[in-house]
Every structure is written in C-alpha cells, then in structure tokens.
Amino acid sequence: MGHIEKSxxxxxxxxxxxxxxxxxxxxxxxxxxxxxxxxxxxGRVKAFLLRWGMPGxxxxxxxxxxxxxxxxxxxxxxxxxxxxxxxxxxxARNRRxxxxxxxxxxxxDPEDPLFERDPDPDGMVIFSxxxxxxxxRAAIAELPGDQQEVLRIAFFEGLSHGECATAxxxxxxxxxxxxxxAFRKLREALGEDFAEELLND
Numbered sequence: 122m123g124h125i126e127k128s129x130x131x132x133x134x135x136x137x138x139x140x141x142x143x144x145x146x147x148x149x150x151x152x153x154x155x156x157x158x159x160x161x162x163x164g165r166v167k168a169f170l171l172r173w174g175m176p177g178x179x180x181x182x183x184x185x186x187x188x189x190x191x192x193x194x195x196x197x198x199x200x201x202x203x204x205x206x207x208x209x210x211x212x213a214r215n216r217r218x219x220x221x222x223x224x225x226x227x228x229x230d231p232e233d234p235l236f237e238r239d240p241d242p243d244g245m246v247i248f249s250x251x252x253x254x255x256x257x258r259a260a261i262a263e264l265p266g267d268q269q270e271v272l273r274i275a276f277f278e279g280l281s282h283g284e285c286a287t288a289x290x291x292x293x294x295x296x297x298x299x300x301x302x303a304f305r306k307l308r309e310a311l312g313e314d315f316a317e318e319l320l321n322d
Contacts (some may be wrong), residue, residue, distance in 0.1 A: 140205030147195035206288035269304040
C-alpha cells in the first residue's frame with residue numbers, strides 16, 4: 122500500500138480506498154479504516170456463514186468475532202499472497218471449521234448405530250476415486266490463472282458471483298464469463314459428470 126496522507130483520510134476518502142489499503146491502515150490501528158471495512162464485510166461474512174447452515178444468531182455472533190480478528194490480525198495480511206476479501210473469508214471459514222470441530226467433540230455413545238463400521242471399500246474403488254481427484258486437480262491447474270482463482274473462491278470458499286466480482290475487483294459479467302469458460306474447458310478434459318465431483322472435492 123502506498124503512503125496515504127493523513128489529511129486525505131476523510132470519510133469520503135476511506136470509502137474510496139481499496140480493501141487492501143484499508144487493511145493496511147487497520148494494521149496501524151486506524152479505527153475509521155476499520156469502521157469502513159466493517160461496513161463492507163460484516164454483513165457479507167454473516168451471509169457467508171448463513172449460507173453454510175449456521176443459525177442466524179450464531180452467524181451474527183461469529184461475524185462479529187471474525188471482524189475482531191481482522192482488527193487484531195490486519196498486520197499479517199499480505200496483498201502479494203491473496204486478495205483482501207480472500208484473506209477475510211479465510212478467517213471466517215477457519216472460524217466456522219473451529220466451531221464444527223468443537224461441537225463434534227461431544228462424548229460419543231458406543232451404542233449409536235453410527236459407530237458401526239462401514240464395509241471396507243474395494244481397493245479399485247479407492248484407486249478410481251483418488252485418480253479422478255488427481256485428474257480434476259490437474260485439469261484445473263491447466264486453466265488460466267484468472268479462471269483458477271474464480272473457481273476457487275466461487276466453489277471452495279462459497280462466494281456468490283457478485284461477491285466474487287467484488288473480491289476480484291472485476292465486473293460481474295467478467296466473473297460469469299470466466300466461470301463459463303473454465304467449465305467448458307473442464308468438460309472437454311473430464312466429461313459431463315465432472316461438475317458434481319468438483320463441487321464435492
């Protein structure tokens with residue numbers, strides 16, 4: 122982030138800053154920059170958590186915790202490694218995973234039918250699944266970088282097309298075009314049944 126003169130840091134100036142510039146100022150404990158970032162992302166983080174099945178009250182609480190984490194950890198953001206939105210949603214995703222793990226640590230009931238062991242899968246089935254996953258990853262790796270990025274945040278981070286456009290700072294039409302082109306190339310490489318496996322990989 123380039124140097125931003127203090128005299129230019131009016132509410133209008135903050136609203137015009139990129140997310141990365143705001144995070145740079147938040148790292149310097151700039152509360153107005155954090156307020157602008159909060160305005161941009163608190164609702165989006167909550168929507169992200171709701172989309173993954175988190176109850177409303179909990180999603181609200183966790184979104185607040187994520188924003189506090191952003192305030193505390195802004196100095197660890199590196200624009201060379203990820204977009205600001207990707208970094209923010211990664212914090213939200215990790216917090217969600219932590220809660221799932223914490224909830225899963227309840228005392229197990231040995232009489233629960235769920236503890237009955239499933240039959241061991243056939244060795245060829247395991248090999249086929251692993252080979253298919255390798256093939257999917259290899260096909261994605263062959264895509265242009267911009268198409269890889271939009272697939273990653275759309276399908277693995279769960280962002281909507283509109284959120285992808287904001288995260289990548291490109292028009293919505295560009296996001297849809299990149300996804301369409303990526304799917305076309307993946308269909309050519311993997312066949313028509315690739316989509317379900319991609320979404321569940």
